[in-house]
Amino acid sequence: xxxxxxxxxxxxxxxxxxxxxxxxxxxxxxxxxxxxxxxxxxxxxxxxxxxxxxxxxxxxxxxxxxxxxxxxxxxxxxxxxxxxxxxxxxxxxxxxxxxxxxxxxxxxxxxxxxxxxxxxxxxxxxxxxxxxxxxxxxxxxxxxxxxxxxxxxxxxxxxxxxxxxxxxxxxxxxxxxxxxxxxxxxxxxxxxxxxxxxxxxxxxxxxxxxxxxxxxxxxxxxxxxxxxxxxxxxxxxxxxxxxxxxxxxxxxxxxxxxxxxxxxxxxxxxxxxxxxxxxxxxxxxxxxxxxxxxxxxxxxxxxxxxxxxxxxxxxxxxxxxxxxxxxxxxxxxxxxxxxxxxxxxxxxxxxxxxxxxxxxxxxxxxxxxxxxxxxxxxxxxxxxxxxxxxxxxxxxxxxxxxxxxxxxxxxxxxxxxxxxxxxxxxxxxxxxxxxxxxxxxxxxxxxxxxxxxxxxxxxxxxxxxxxxxxxxxxxxxxxxxxxxxxxxxxxxxxxxxxxxxxxxxx
Ligand code: GLU
Numbered sequence: 001x002x003x004x005x006x007x008x009x010x011x012x013x014x015x016x017x018x019x020x021x022x023x024x025x026x027x028x029x030x031x032x033x034x035x036x037x038x039x040x041x042x043x044x045x046x047x048x049x050x051x052x053x054x055x056x057x058x059x060x061x062x063x064x065x066x067x068x069x070x071x072x073x074x075x076x077x078x079x080x081x082x083x084x085x086x087x088x089x090x091x092x093x094x095x096x097x098x099x100x101x102x103x104x105x106x107x108x109x110x111x112x113x114x115x116x117x118x119x120x121x122x123x124x125x126x127x128x129x130x131x132x133x134x135x136x137x138x139x140x141x142x143x144x145x146x147x148x149x150x151x152x153x154x155x156x157x158x159x160x161x162x163x164x165x166x167x168x169x170x171x172x173x174x175x176x177x178x179x180x181x182x183x184x185x186x187x188x189x190x191x192x193x194x195x196x197x198x199x200x201x202x203x204x205x206x207x208x209x210x211x212x213x214x215x216x217x218x219x220x221x222x223x224x225x226x227x228x229x230x231x232x233x234x235x236x237x238x239x240x241x242x243x244x245x246x247x248x249x250x251x252x253x254x255x256x257x258x259x260x261x262x263x264x265x266x267x268x269x270x271x272x273x274x275x276x277x278x279x280x281x282x283x284x285x286x287x288x289x290x291x292x293x294x295x296x297x298x299x300x301x302x303x304x305x306x307x308x309x310x311x312x313x314x315x316x317x318x319x320x321x322x323x324x325x326x327x328x329x330x331x332x333x334x335x336x337x338x339x340x341x342x343x344x345x346x347x348x349x350x351x352x353x354x355x356x357x358x359x360x361x362x363x364x365x366x367x368x369x370x371x372x373x374x375x376x377x378x379x380x381x382x383x384x385x386x387x388x389x390x391x392x393x394x395x396x397x398x399x400x401x402x403x404x405x406x407x408x409x410x411x412x413x414x415x416x417x418x419x420x421x422x423x424x425x426x427x428x429x430x431x432x433x434x435x436x437x438x439x440x441x442x443x444x445x446x447x448x449x450x451x452x453x454x455x456x457x458x459x460x461x462x463x464x465x466x467x468x469x470x471x472x473x474x475x476x477x478x479x480x481x482x483x484x485x486x487x488x489x490x491x492x493x494x495x496x497x498x499x500x501x502x503x504x505x506x
Pocket of ligand 1: 009010011211223224225
């Protein structure tokens with residue numbers, strides 16, 4: 001029988017979740033949802049030395065903002081496999097149980113080497129020009145472990161409470177072959193695989209053992225992770241094999257890297273392309289570093305995940321704008337590329353612009369209002385809504401709205417010099433004073449009535465220069481459609497601004 005589809009996202013709380021991590025979560029989520037399966041959040045916190053305060057909460061909040069919500073796991077409610085933090089799962093005794101099983105079957109052993117002894121080994125191997133020194137089938141023979149020490153000595157050391165780790169006993173020169181849904185069949189020789197530590201001296205499992213035990217115990221059907229884990233996969237295959245679980249292990253999918261915009265190397269969290277690398281603001285308590293988020297930069301979550309989904313995946317045609325439901329319906333690992341995906345800042349902004357355009361003016365006003373309030377501007381909702389309608393065409397982000405139309409809120413004190421130099425002449429003052437008088441007598445103030453008034457005034461005033469009117473009322477040479485803009489500013493404001501301008505200019 002086919003296993004129920006169950007995918008997990010298993011971050012370590014060692015820092016903020018950057019966009020690469022979010023993509024891993026997203027792909028797992030899309031696949032799980034497509035197949036009516038479960039999506040689980042497991043926190044892999046066995047490395048206590050790398051634990052960062054606030055990271056776990058950040059991961060939960062980031063997933064929530066993105067709309068990639070697990071239906072089971074830390075922060076999202078317990079399912080049948082609680083607890084979901086590995087530090088708590090340790091108390092279930094499961095990691096030790098599997099580790100003991102590997103020792104009993106002769107596939108793992110106990111090693112007493114101190115860090116000084118390990119250092120010495122590395123130096124010795126480096127001096128002998130060994131390219132990648134490692135603890136393996138050959139080098140373990142010269143180290144202090146249960147394979148080299150007499151049995152009674154091992155027992156004595158254990159009884160004395162000497163610190164030890166448990167290591168996987170990797171065979172020499174054996175082909176390890178495994179299947180990856182994205183990469184196909186991969187073969188690695190075991191001589192490139194080291195005797196990984198499974199259980200540390202503090203009794204905590206390492207990632208290698210813990211994630212295997214948990215994937216099995218939590219009945220995970222697919223393990224999706226970044227390409228950086230591919231080199232560890234052969235060790236994992238051996239662990240499953242030695243535990244007799246190779247047929248029960250999850251299918252593997254290693255996602256391609258996200259590359260820098262120029263394609264040279266992995267995208268880093270300190271990338272300088274000007275766009276955020278984190279979904280929401282992240283402050284690292286340990287290093288004091290702060291990173292701005294997509295959310296706080298004015299991106300919508302839908303645009304962000306749509307962009308991320310297409311970093312390394314495509315639906316098989318040239319569709320780009322896809323809702324979460326469409327992504328779910330179309331997602332498959334077969335369409336994930338093997339090679340790295342270049343991050344494209346311009347395209348990322350474009351995505352947000354497309355989503356911005358899909359919003360109603362009402363929705364935009366709801367996002368823009370608090371931003372205006374933050375600048376001390378309070379306007380009624382109808383005003384903000386019309387303001388949004390007038391400036392949105394040029395915007396990629398709601399955060400740009402204010403700058404695109406600050407003149408709606410602040411009367412000009414300076415007037416575009418270039419336009420004035422070209423268009424302001426000795427007749428202008430008289431012409432625009434008269435226009436101002438006509439506007440003053442206009443009873444109903446609307447886009448159409450202002451438009452009609454301009455048309456009717458021309459025979460008497462001569463050509464009215466629209467750009468000049470714009471400069472006199474806003475100070476700047478370009479912006480929202482003129483009559484709409486004047487209508488929204490309101491009669492009183494327009495007349496005051498014209499008066500100020502005509503007094504300033506001679
Ligand atoms: N804890 C690992 C990480 O932080 C998870 C790798 C995996 O998904 O197996 O990336």
